[in-house]
Amino acid sequence: MVKFGIEFVPRELYWKIIYYAIQAERGGFSNLWVTDHFNNRNVYVTLTVAAIYTNKIVFGPGVTNPYLVNPVFTAQAVATLNELAPGRVVLGMGAGDRTTLESVGVDMQKPLSAIQEAVDIFRKITGGESVVYKGEVFKVAGAKFLFKPKGRIPVYVGAQGPKMLELAGKIGDGVLINACHPKDVEYAVNCVKEGVRQAGKKFDEVDVVAYTSFSVHEDVKKAIKAAVRVVASIVAGSPSQVLERHGIDVKKAEEIRGALKANDWGRAFGAVTSEMIEAFSVCGTPDTCIERIALLLKCGISQFVVGSPIGFNVREAISLVSDKIIPYFKV
Amino acid sequence: MDYRKLVETIPMAKREPLLNKLIDLILSSKNDEKMPTQLANVILLHWQSDILISESGLTALFEAAVLLEPDKTIEVFAQLELAGLAEQIKESVTKT
Numbered sequence: 001m002v003k004f005g006i007e008f009v010p011r012e013l014y015w016k017i018i019y020y021a022i023q024a025e026r027g028g029f030s031n032l033w034v035t036d037h038f039n040n041r042n043v044y045v046t047l048t049v050a051a052i053y054t055n056k057i058v059f060g061p062g063v064t065n066p067y068l069v070n071p072v073f074t075a076q077a078v079a080t081l082n083e084l085a086p087g088r089v090v091l092g093m094g095a096g097d098r099t100t101l102e103s104v105g106v107d108m109q110k111p112l113s114a115i116q117e118a119v120d121i122f123r124k125i126t127g128g129e130s131v132v133y134k135g136e137v138f139k140v141a142g143a144k145f146l147f148k149p150k151g152r153i154p155v156y157v158g159a160q161g162p163k164m165l166e167l168a169g170k171i172g173d174g175v176l177i178n179a180c181h182p183k184d185v186e187y188a189v190n191c192v193k194e195g196v197r198q199a200g201k202k203f204d205e206v207d208v209v210a211y212t213s214f215s216v217h218e219d220v221k222k223a224i225k226a227a228v229r230v231v232a233s234i235v236a237g238s239p240s241q242v243l244e245r246h247g248i249d250v251k252k253a254e255e256i257r258g259a260l261k262a263n264d265w266g267r268a269f270g271a272v273t274s275e276m277i278e279a280f281s282v283c284g285t286p287d288t289c290i291e292r293i294a295l296l297l298k299c300g301i302s303q304f305v306v307g308s309p310i311g312f313n314v315r316e317a318i319s320l321v322s323d324k325i326i327p328y329f330k331v
Numbered sequence: 332m333d334y335r336k337l338v339e340t341i342p343m344a345k346r347e348p349l350l351n352k353l354i355d356l357i358l359s360s361k362n363d364e365k366m367p368t369q370l371a372n373v374i375l376l377h378w379q380s381d382i383l384i385s386e387s388g389l390t391a392l393f394e395a396a397v398l399l400e401p402d403k404t405i406e407v408f409a410q411l412e413l414a415g416l417a418e419q420i421k422e423s424v425t426k427t
Binding site: 012014018019022053313315 | 359
């Protein structure tokens with residue numbers, strides 16, 4: 001049966017996120033993901049508060065990257081969280097985005113090796129080992145925790161490109177696919193399957209997650225209004241082959257990119273088309289969202305993440321998902 | 332302003348609609364930085380136990396709403412035909 005997750009961005013104050021997290025847990029969501037960007041509030045502080053105020057929801061950073069935070073330090077934070085909420089903690093790890101890394105002067109070198117090594121180091125050190133590691137990107141010279149980590153913590157790998165998706169299937173307990181459209185998700189799932197095959201695992205041993213930009217409202221115009229901002233930035237950051245795959249005019253995307261750079265929000269949001277909304281979000285009334293989620297399930301996902309913006313009114317949107325969407329898939 | 336005493340005067344039938352309006356007001360406020368941490372934690376503790384509708388829960392929400400959105404809080408009370416309370420909030424806000 002499909003699981004529902006929800007993503008929050010700690011640009012918001014902790015008490016808002018925790019209010020929504022409690023609501024989501026009560027409403028049938030099984031996973032809580034909090035993004036990790038240096039320019040927002042800290043992910044682990046937010047998750048610590050979530051651990052205290054929730055009882056059963058599974059949570060973790062979605063996703064952290066090993067370039068800005070050394071995997072040893074990530075392991076320490078996640079293992080400590082797992083003491084606070086045993087068995088409810090997972091790690092989401094991805095390569096991050098080039099623009100953010102560049103803004104702090106960090107090169108995204110060898111992303112495939114970086115992720116593979118970071119996951120390896122994470123598993124060894126949280127497994128209580130003394131880690132000696134000589135990777136292409138990371139080197140560890142005998143690091144060991146002075147406390148005993150509790151249990152095995154599942155690792156989800158965030159991925160977009162084919163090679164990373166394949167690696168994610170190979171090494172991950174779960175894969176976070178950053179896509180909304182069935183065409184993209186189907187392609188991604190096939191790449192994941194290849195990785196799973198190479199690792200000699202069964203496909204259903206891996207939690208395959210569609211990590212979507214989501215917006216729901218009974219009034220479709222309000223759902224779209226909320227989605228436009230997020231879709232504009234996705235379009236601006238998408239390579240031309242992805243845009244072309246969805247029949248999106250590359251010049252339009254460049255126009256949005258330029259407007260966002262110039263902080264001209266009106267022009268940027270005004271240039272977002274219905275094709276862009278369709279390609280880069282799950283957006284609309286509860287019935288429309290159900291149809292889209294059903295298509296994604298057919299592609300092979302096992303978890304659907306309701307990601308930013310969630311809706312025009314987040315509280316109302318969580319209620320709609322809990323009352324109308326989740327029950328539809330639980331029957 | 333003694334929020335608890337004011338909450339005690341709110342008719343039972345009006346408490347649930349008031350609760351929903353106050354929560355929406357607080358969560359959608361652009362003045363969220365004005366929320367004192369201790370008050371936020373009281374609200375979260377009540378929400379965690381699902382007792383925001385209690386008098387202590389409503390008191391915390393009421394106080395937070397006035398701190399974050401005084402004018403809109405007055406409107407909420409007026410919309411719910413709690414004119415007396417709206418007037419008291421108005422007086423208190425004007426004094427401060």
